[in-house]
Amino acid sequence: MTAHTARRDFLGRLATFGATLGVLPGRALDAAPPPAADAATAAAVEDPWMKRVAGTQRVVFHSHLPTDGLALRWAQTFLDTQKTVYGIREEDCTVMVGLNGRSIGWFFNDAMWAKYPTVGEVMGMPGTRNPITESVAILARRNVLLLACGNSIRASGGRFLPAEQRADRERTTAFADEARKSLLPGVEVVPAMIVTLQQAQDRGLRYVYAGG
Structure with missing residues (x-):
């Protein structure tokens, strides 16, 4: 053969x-x-925050628990240290704070805290005013991306209403609608934080967990 x-x-x-x-x-x-895949069907989604990503120093601080506002405090520390120690301008930094779960209470304005005292209780800081409102305002002025999870806002009534009201669909829906309208200035809502975190890392933002 x-x-x-x-x-x-x-x-x-x-x-x-x-x-x-x-x-x-x-x-x-x-x-x-x-x-x-066809280019038209595979086009990347462009949420508004994505247009603000720039510079070489990129980081996202994420939390789903209150943790005394750690994600927000770390964002400020990051910018301060980069500028004062390393001489890096804020224009060269993209800093994101992504909150979901119970941590979104930090993005509620004083009116929500006053109307629903349980918000402060859930956040571990009982009171009728959001104690870090000014910190959020400062970060907004420093062009920090302040992102709240839309899914968590929809579920917020089940976390922040008094326990006996959390099973009431009408009350939880009303609370979620009010919460969305009562976010602090500069806060942007994204559909789902778990997806936003992936999108952020795809754009070079390094992930830091500040959940405790």
Whole structure:
């Protein structure tokens, strides 16, 4: 048997074996990669905050628990240290604070804290005023991206209303609508923080967990 005949017999057996598995021999021997997705359907989503990402120093501080506002405090410390110690301008930094879960209470204005005293209780700082309102305002003026999770806002009534009201669908819906309208100036709502964190890392923002 010549080498040519042996190779032909081998390919014939391979084709027969492939047929029993439902595999076309041409595909098995010379598989081509799947076609690239159409550019129009694969276009990246552009949420408003993405247009503000710039500079070489990029970081996102994330929290889903109150933790005394740690994510917000770290954002300020980051900018201060970069400027005073390393001489890096704030224009060269993109800093994001992403809050979801119970931590979104830091983004509620004083009116919400006054109307619903349970907000302060849940945040671990009982009172009728948000104690870090001014800190949030300072970060907004420093162009920090302040992002609140839309899913968490929709679920906020189940976290911040008095316990006996949390199962009342009408009350929780009303609370969520009010919370969205009562966010501090400079706060932007994103659909889901878990997706935003992935999008942020895709754009070079390094992740720092400030949840405790």
